Amino acid sequence: MGFFYKKKKEQLKSTTPPQSQTKESNDKQTLKTKLQDNIKIVKDTLGNSSDIIIREIQIGKGGVLKAGIMYTDGLSDTNSIQDFILESLMLDIKDAELKVELTPNPKIIEMIKDFAMTTGEIKEVTKFDQLFLSLLSGDVIFLIDGYSEGLIIGNSRWVERGVTESTTQTVIRGPREAFSENIRINTALIRRKIKDPQLWMETKIIGKRTRTNVAVMYIKGIANDKVVKEVHFRLDRIDIDGILESGYIEELIQDAPRSMFPTVYNSERPDVVAAAILEGRVAILIDGTPFVLTVPALFVQFFQSSEDYYQRSQITSLVRILRFFSFGIALLAPALFIAATTFHHEMLPTSLLISLAAQREGVPFPAFIEALIMEITFEILREASLRMPRAIGSAMSIVGAFVVGTAAVEAGLISAAMVIVVSLTAIANFVSPTYDMSMSVRMLRFIFMGLAASFGLFGVTVGLIALVLHLCSLRSFGIPYMYPLAPFNISAQKDTIIRLSIWKMFTRPDLISQQNIDKQQNPTAAKPVPPKPTE
Structure with a gap:
């Protein structure tokens, strides 16, 4: 009886696939040659959502080519679409080569990308999973009838809070700016403070449904390679539907989930994160939240403020x-x-x-x-x-x-x-x-x-x-966690319970940064010199 029930269940599963399985299979397909087939798959997969704008146009001399423009209303800059995409495609293209072959020809796609598009970021797309990710991120999708590849035109723009003053970590003296919910603004705030070509950033997508952008930033040559590798390993292991805030990532990568003490540090201040990166720590930025995670986190770090x-x-x-x-x-x-x-x-x-x-x-x-x-x-x-x-x-x-x-x-x-x-x-x-x-x-x-x-x-x-x-x-x-108190390190006590002068703190924490621990090559040169008495 159990075998029959199991067999019947497998037959039902194979004959009536769920809608989610059909959607995932569509996501993995390659683009079709016919424009109408691609448009139909997009509409069916997204359920004919009203905020997905699809417009069919005629391009080339005499309008010999059919093309389609897709974007998400509210996530894309409609003015830029009108001025820099539609106008370029429908009015500025006069090349005679575009009125010839209607069979797939990579030259036409390359020509449009190189000569007709006046926007900055343009990538080619051949898979539906790439298409849906970019479309729902605010980019514009450009497809041509007769070609099984298209273009992703970077044009995302939505209403955001912008850079404001920090409300959770206030200081009397210091920068007033704080991170926002836009990951690109947050990475720019860190780049603005650390203009080092060795500041590397690696981006990955986490969340099967939300497809959240997560960036890992560190300074190559200062950060411990084992820590960087461990961060990537723990992030790659995350298998969850959605990441809505950095607290999701923090709870999934922390060392002691049952402990009451935090083992991952978070901050919404760019100067705090920049200082942590300069010490050899790794920063984890999550799109949609102003709180940035830094690892490793030590006990004494939670008693230190940027104003110190x-x-x-x-x-x-x-x-x-x-x-x-x-x-x-x-x-x-x-x-x-x-x-x-x-x-x-x-x-x-x-x-x-x-x-x-x-x-x-x-x-x-x-x-x-x-x-x-x-x-x-x-x-x-x-x-x-x-x-x-x-x-x-x-x-x-x-x-x-x-x-x-x-x-x-x-x-x-x-x-x-x-x-x-x-x-x-x-x-x-x-x-x-x-x-x-x-x-x-x-x-x-x-x-x-x-x-x-x-x-x-x-x-x-x-x-x-x-x-x-x-x-x-x-x-x-x-x-x-208790370093440098346990194990006790006398050289690291310069910035633990008390803080010595900056010219005396010429090394980084050696357990965090094991490659380049020198912050000042000549620490005595930075020592203040008392003025000589005037005669």
Whole structure:
């Protein structure tokens, strides 16, 4: 019975192929000789979509040749089609050779491409999969009756946001421009900053349905060849219907998908990506998103900002120490408060202990439940402020936190000290220059709170040991995640927790760039020379 059902299923599959299989078979076909056959296949495959414009024209002296123009309305520049394509084909072609042979002759296609087209990018097309990809990308397709090949004329143009100021990674001093959703604009922004012929870019298409353009950029001779090869290997393995944002790629190529810590860095600032490429990292640009991925990503990289290199080294070093200190506060402040007030009363001064006991006299919940209620409330307010309209989002978050906190204290549900601790934790979490690392801290904070409520400081210590072991076990495209802290590299400490002067940072990270690690050939020449005293 099972064999009969399987045989019947195979017969049905062979006799009634799905529409998608028919479409894919059409995509792999070569172009037909007759123009009407090609137009029919295009219309049938695209379902006679109303935004696909197909126009049949007569070209050559006396209009002896039938031709067809296809483009997608909204993705192509219609003015350029009228001025530089249709006018050239229908009015400017006067060569007598075009009125002769109607049989396939490559000379006519080459002549039109070389002498009649006034646009920049022109490619030949012989397959339907090339035709559909270019047509749905905004290019113009030109076909001639009697010829089994055509031309792809680059003419894509659509409404886009353009280059604006970054909204997620703001700086006081530095460039204001940010990436846009157009991959060609993004690559141009990087090319504008790195005018090196060794800056290579390799483009591939990912997504069976979306056919998204993905570009890999790196400097040949600086980037590690093994990392570049691994990036291509992981990208080529992706088999998915659609790529709509860089988060798809990030989740599919990351090293530790179950880890809370990000192993792929993303940024919407061209200066950040250019600096990463100069250090030997590989940039991955995805069409349709302003966020560019860079690999490998290290733990200390998420505490560095582009503004660190635009300020003096003393200011930058102080700010970086403040960021690491804020990371500890955001991660451990509620847990340490719970452990001290629940298990370790002897660690608190007597006056502080009496004050806390007086505040908690009427509170019906233990410290862990207090912290859990306040943390969840702040997370709700934070997410609500992000999703609400921008005009009232910030006001609602401030008013909501103030009203909820004050009302909870006055009602006797939460102690005032707990409100202070949770508020300080939330503020410290915003010090991180990257959103991904702050999200990791937000999740880990609840785990440490549970350990503190269960085992006190012993549980917090065990949690810290497990966290350090986990971080040391992570890798990003073969590079240890905690480098240069573990493994410890004394020469790489010039730009880790503190930043020395630029003239002292004359080498790149040696584990990232293993080919050319020298950034300055003569570092002493860049050292500032104090002025001589005047006599």
